[in-house]
Amino acid sequence: MSEATTSEPPLVDPQDAATRVDAGALFIDVRSQPTRERVGAIPGAIIVDRDRLTEHFDDASPERIAGTGDPERPIVVICGSVDGSRPVAQWLLDSGRPNVVHVEGGFPAWKAAGLPTTPGTETDAL
DSSP: OOOOOOSOOOEEOHHHHHHHHHTTOEEEEOSOHHHHHHHOBOTTOEEOOGGGHHHHHOTTOTTOOTTOSOTTSOEEEEOSSHHHHHHHHHHHHHTTOOOEEEETTHHHHHHHTTOOOBOOSOTTOO
């Protein structure tokens, strides 16, 4: 029998996520570029293409994201909703990165909590 990870990645509220990022967690935003342009971005978040996770997190890849070499480093994943962040957080957990969480409510909750964002083209967008 295989030993696949069966636990789901933990959800944290936006303030907890911000505290983790302030303490040194890698903060990745997996929303598409058009979405970030439309509704806003998060200063300091690293943009990760969900379809290229292997390239972004493989030590041997020239496309590896800086700061991903330590598998123990905490990671916070955010998307527009948990439906987008959960699969990425799960992939990271299954790939041997035990300190992964994702943000309950995604970007809309982050913005509603008054945490740092840059404006998008939609003035009333969350």
